Amino acid sequence: MVPAADRVKKPGQSSVWMDAKKSPGGGAGGRGGSGGGRRSDPAAAHLDRDRITAVTVALLDADGLDKFSMRRLAAELKVTAMSVYWYVATKDDLLELALDHVAGEIVLPDPDDDTDWRIQLRQLAQSYRELLVGHPWATLLVGRFLNIGPHFMAFSGATLAVMRRTGAPLERHGGMIAAVFQFVFGFATSEAQFNRLAAEAELTTDEFFQRSMGLIAGEIEESPLFRESTELMAARGGDTVAEMYDRDFENALDVLIAGIETSGATKRPE
C-alpha cells in the first residue's frame, strides 16, 4: 500500500473519497466505536482509518474544532505525530472523514415507507438539525468540503426521494431542496454556535441570551429596532432559548412546506 501522502497532493486532485474503502464490512469505526470515555483501549491494536476517524470524532466532540490538532490526536492514539500521515494525507482530509462519519447519524426514511412526504421531510430536516447541533464542529466543516462521502450521498439520495414524492414538477426540485436543507444548515449553525458561545462564556444559553440582549439594548435602546425586536421576542413565545429555537424551526418548516405545496405538490389528502 502506498502512503496516503502520495495519493492526494496536487491541485486537481481533491477528495479523500478517491481510493477504495478499507475494511469493507465498515465495522470497526461504527457508531460509538471508541465509546463513552476518551482514553482509548490500552491494549489497542494497530492504527487504521476507522479507528483514527472514531478518535478524531471523539476529540472534536469533547474539545471542539479549535483545540483539535494532529499532535493531540496522535497523543490520544499513543503514537507519534507523524504516524497518522500514513493513513491520511492532510488534516483536512481527516476532518472530511470525520464529518462524513457523523453524517451517518442522520435517520433516513425507509424507501418503501409511503408515509406522507410532509412528515418524512420534517423528520429528515429534524434529524439533520440534531446531527449538526449535536456536533457543533460539524457546522464549521459542512461548508468547507464537497461532502460526497458515502453518508452524505445517502442523505442526498433520501432528500431526492422525498422531493419526488411531493409530486412537484422535476424542474422545481433543485430550488425546493435548497430551500429546505440550506435553511436547516443555516439554522442549526446559528443554534449550535450560539450554544458554543454560551458554553465558552461559562453561562447557560438562557443567561447568555439575557446578556446578549443587554449588550444590544445598550446600542439601540432609543431606536425603533429595539421596540420591534422586543415585541417580536414576546410574540414568538417560549420561555427558554431552546423553546424559542424549537418554535422558530417548526414555524419555518411550516412556511417551507406550504411553499412546496404551492409549487405544485399534490394537496394533502383530507
Added chain:
Amino acid sequence: MVPAADRVKKPGQSSVWMDAKKSPGGGAGGRGGSGGGRRSDPAAAHLDRDRITAVTVALLDADGLDKFSMRRLAAELKVTAMSVYWYVATKDDLLELALDHVAGEIVLPDPDDDTDWRIQLRQLAQSYRELLVGHPWATLLVGRFLNIGPHFMAFSGATLAVMRRTGAPLERHGGMIAAVFQFVFGFATSEAQFNRLAAEAELTTDEFFQRSMGLIAGEIEESPLFRESTELMAARGGDTVAEMYDRDFENALDVLIAGIETSGATKRPE
C-alpha cells in the same frame, strides 16, 4: 486609553462591540478605504481600528481566511506583530470587526419606500447572497460570532421591517425570518465554498463541477441515485454552474415567498 487587551479577556465578557466607537464619523474605514491595490499608502499615518480593519478585509479577500495571520497583517501595516494588539484584544475580535465591516455592503431598502414586500425581500436576500459570495471568508465567520455589530444590526432591523410589511401575524415572523435568511446563508455558503474549492484546484467552476460529477459517478454509477440526480440535473436547466445556482436561488425564493403568503401575508394586489 487602556489597551484593548485589558478590555476583553475573561469568559463572561465576549464582544468587541462593548466600547465606544472610534472616529464617530465612521469615515476612514469606509467602503473601499484601502482601495484596489494591496500595498497600503507608503506615507501611511499611525494605526487605528478602521485602518486595521480595512487592511484585514483586503487581505482576507486576496488570500482567504486560512492564510490570514496577525503576523502577515502586521507586515502589511509595516509594523511589528504586536502593535495590532493595542487596538484589538484577539484575532477573533478583529475578524468580528472585519465581518461587520463588509456587512455594510448589504443594500437595505429605504424604510419610506412602499414597494411590494416580495420585491424588497428578494432584493435583501440577493444582496446578502452577493455579500457572502463576494467575500467567501465571511461565510466561515458568520456562524462563529453573535453578529451584533452596527451593520448586522441594521440588516436585522431591515428584515424585521420587511416582515412587518407582509401583514403576517407577529408570532410567525421568527420562523419566516429564519426560513429566508438562514436559507440564504446556507445557500451562499455552499456557493462561495464551491467557488473556493474550484479555484484551489485551479479549475473553472464548470470544470470543477464536471470533475466532481465524475468522482460521484464512480461511486454510485449503478445505484438509482445516479439516474435520479442526472435527471434532476437536466430538468433544472442552465448551461453553467453559475446559472444553475441562480436558478435554484430564484426557485427557492419562490417557494419561500409562497410559503409566507400562506402564513397569513396579505395577498398580492392583482
Added chain:
DNA sequence: ACCTGAACACCGTTCAAGT
C-alpha cells in the same frame, strides 16, 4: 509496510521594556 525523530517554517499571545 508501518512508524519514529528531528527539523522547517510557521502560529497567537504574554510580558517587560522602550520612547
Added chain:
DNA sequence: ACCTGAACACCGTTCAAGT
C-alpha cells in the same frame, strides 16, 4: 499613549531513517 523584542507554547507537514 503607543510600539517593539524576545520568548513561550504551540501548529501542520517534510524528509530521512529505522524496523
